[in-house]
Amino acid sequence: MGNPLLREVAEPFTKEEISSDKVKILLEDMWDSLESAGGIGLAAPQIGVSKQLAIIEVADASERYPEAESSKPFVIFNPIITVLDDDLQGFWEGCLSVPGMRGYVERPRKVQVDYLDEEAMPQNVVLEDFLATVFQHELDHLIGKLFIDRMNDISTLAFEDEMILLNEGEDEIEK
Numbered sequence: 001m002g003n004p005l006l007r008e009v010a011e012p013f014t015k016e017e018i019s020s021d022k023v024k025i026l027l028e029d030m031w032d033s034l035e036s037a038g039g040i041g042l043a044a045p046q047i048g049v050s051k052q053l054a055i056i057e058v059a060d061a062s063e064r065y066p067e068a069e070s071s072k073p074f075v076i077f078n079p080i081i082t083v084l085d086d087d088l089q090g091f092w093e094g095c096l097s098v099p100g101m102r103g104y105v106e107r108p109r110k111v112q113v114d115y116l117d118e119e120a121m122p123q124n125v126v127l128e129d130f131l132a133t134v135f136q137h138e139l140d141h142l143i144g145k146l147f148i149d150r151m152n153d154i155s156t157l158a159f160e161d162e163m164i165l166l167n168e169g170e171d172e173i174e175k
């Protein structure tokens with residue numbers, strides 16, 4: 001947080017770029033970064049590349065998000081997001097670019113994402129509940145937005161250590 005690149009609107013990829021060795025190396029780097037940070041999603045601007053690429057995978061028993069349902073790995077180029085249900089749902093979001101902190105964010109509960117996959121083939125996926133929030137959070141990085149911009153009540157911004165104390169004995173961190 002504070003790096004101006006995180007506030008830029010990222011550039012789309014051409015189909016040729018998606019198939020390039022350069023992008024394969026970038027993707028390897030992103031998966032390594034995501035795994036070593038124990039995160040569930042990462043966008044290219046978070047590692048200093050202002051391009052429209054994000055990866056998402058909610059692993060079984062994610063350490064940072066233990067209550068989350070697992071997902072397959074997604075590689076998302078040039079996404080377009082459409083809200084399918086604007087009823088709001090809230091989660092305590094964290095971000096590898098805002099380390100050590102969580103904030104309560106409400107977002108639409110159901111979205112569709114149209115994107116290109118690793119083979120530059122058009123795909124679309126409908127996401128609900130926690131995964132809808134994960135996709136919206138990651139794709140926000142591609143338009144220069146961080147979760148703190150989406151918070152209605154900045155007083156819910158908290159250090160993770162404090163949140164653990166706050167939620168001790170409770171089953172879920174979801175409000």
Ligand code: ZN
Pocket residue numbers: 094095096097137138141
């Ligand atoms: Zn983030």
